[in-house]
Amino acid sequence: MSTPRATEVRVYNRPMSTWWWTRRRTYFVFVMRELSSIFVAWFVGFLLAFVYSVGRSEAAYQDFLDWAATPWVVVINVIAAAFLALHVVTWFSLTPQAMDVRIGGQKAPAAAIIASQYVGLAVVSAFVLWLVTR
Amino acid sequence: MPSNPGSNPGSNSGSIRLQVTRYRPESDSEPRFQEYDVPLRKEWTVLDGLNHVKNEVDTTLSFRWSCRMGICGSCGMNVNGDPKLTCAAFLDDYAPGPIRVEPLANFPVVRDLVVDINDFMEKLPRVKPWIIRDDDALLDGDGEIDGEYLQTPEELDAYKQFSMCINCMLCYAACPVYGLDPEFMGPAAIALAERYDLDSRDHGARERLDVLIEHEGVWGCTFVGECTRVCPNHVDPAGAIQRYKVKAAKENVMAFLLPRGAR
Ligand code: SF4
Ligand code: FES
Numbered sequence: 001m002s003t004p005r006a007t008e009v010r011v012y013n014r015p016m017s018t019w020w021w022t023r024r025r026t027y028f029v030f031v032m033r034e035l036s037s038i039f040v041a042w043f044v045g046f047l048l049a050f051v052y053s054v055g056r057s058e059a060a061y062q063d064f065l066d067w068a069a070t071p072w073v074v075v076i077n078v079i080a081a082a083f084l085a086l087h088v089v090t091w092f093s094l095t096p097q098a099m100d101v102r103i104g105g106q107k108a109p110a111a112a113i114i115a116s117q118y119v120g121l122a123v124v125s126a127f128v129l130w131l132v133t134r
Numbered sequence: 135m136p137s138n139p140g141s142n143p144g145s146n147s148g149s150i151r152l153q154v155t156r157y158r159p160e161s162d163s164e165p166r167f168q169e170y171d172v173p174l175r176k177e178w179t180v181l182d183g184l185n186h187v188k189n190e191v192d193t194t195l196s197f198r199w200s201c202r203m204g205i206c207g208s209c210g211m212n213v214n215g216d217p218k219l220t221c222a223a224f225l226d227d228y229a230p231g232p233i234r235v236e237p238l239a240n241f242p243v244v245r246d247l248v249v250d251i252n253d254f255m256e257k258l259p260r261v262k263p264w265i266i267r268d269d270d271a272l273l274d275g276d277g278e279i280d281g282e283y284l285q286t287p288e289e290l291d292a293y294k295q296f297s298m299c300i301n302c303m304l305c306y307a308a309c310p311v312y313g314l315d316p317e318f319m320g321p322a323a324i325a326l327a328e329r330y331d332l333d334s335r336d337h338g339a340r341e342r343l344d345v346l347i348e349h350e351g352v353w354g355c356t357f358v359g360e361c362t363r364v365c366p367n368h369v370d371p372a373g374a375i376q377r378y379k380v381k382a383a384k385e386n387v388m389a390f391l392l393p394r395g396a397r
Contacts, residue, residue, distance in 0.1 A: 012243040026359070098376030099380070100377060
């Protein structure tokens with residue numbers, strides 16, 4: 001369905017700059033949040049390699065530890081940890097918008113939804129910690 | 135009218151400079167800025183400032199407005215880079231200025247501060263923003279509508295927030311996805327689809343989903359969230375879109391798990 005126009009006007013289209021994401025703080029945070037996914041993928045790979053080496057032999061495990069201690073891997077891991085924190089904080093804070101949680105017909109407050117995710121994260125982390133240190 | 139632009143410009147606390155986009159398609163190859171000093175009054179909005187210019191300084195300036203009270207949605211512009219209803223943006227909040235007033239971002243400029251929103255007008259009916267029924271409970275013998283569908287306050291509450299949209303297009307101006315890909319259906323259209331989906335009187339969810347699970351539909355959205363932040367009526371289009379994604383994903387899983395008839 002298109003609306004017929006009385007006169008054809010010569011409109012001006014403003015092209016979007018390649019640097020649009022640096023123009024607003026919120027856009028910048030968004031792009032960093034998207035970028036953080038790469039580091040999440042890195043950590044997944046890192047963990048898989050770790051588990052794989054543990055499964056293979058003690059020597060392989062030692063090799064993995066040596067590799068993980070090389071400066072560039074440490075640097076990457078520090079950066080990755082920062083991005084992972086950003087990933088967690090930003091996505092947890094967005095959840096209440098995506099989930100319409102109702103308790104007894106009432107909309108659950110956003111703060112409660114966010115808090116419950118951190119509780120969940122703490123419980124899972126504690127369980128993993130118990131699993132590997134027991 | 136206490137805030138009538140142009141009335142007694144002497145009684146003010148100084149002035150503030152507006153840097154206004156000018157574009158005249160018949161003579162300009164691209165937009166440029168023009169500066170105007172307007173009286174800085176406590177109760178004046180950016181729109182009042184523009185009206186002052188139009189009435190007292192330069193009658194050739196073009197811009198849209200109507201209600202002056204945040205209802206009609208026609209006065210949206212980018213003020214210092216932020217999409218705003220200019221009738222709700224006070225000059226005082228930008229003092230000492232200057233204030234940059236530009237046409238809403240992401241839309242083609244027709245003239246000065248006027249943009250072409252035809253793209254949205256063409257997209258809107260595609261999400262079928264009206265009540266769809268799969269029965270004809272209210273039709274009388276002659277096929278005329280007779281009676282009304284009742285609704286409880288809770289049922290109204292379920293969609294009320296999404297029904298507050300005034301089509302001001304601030305969310306489209308704030309959305310980088312729409313700016314980069316004009317095919318994207320956009321925040322307000324999807325929020326409106328959600329408004330009808332959540333309406334207890336409506337049966338059209340399936341039809342709308344077919345349109346919205348296309349690539350230019352909800353999956354185009356990367357959840358920047360800026361639409362929700364700029365919306366003057368707290369519609370939360372970003373929330374509507376994410377909920378749609380959840381619905382669409384559920385639909386996919388169901389389609390995968392269940393035979394067609396069971397859905
Ligand atoms: S959703 Fe909000 S910002 Fe977007 S058009 Fe509607 S009222 Fe304006
Ligand atoms: S003039 Fe109607 S919303 Fe601003």
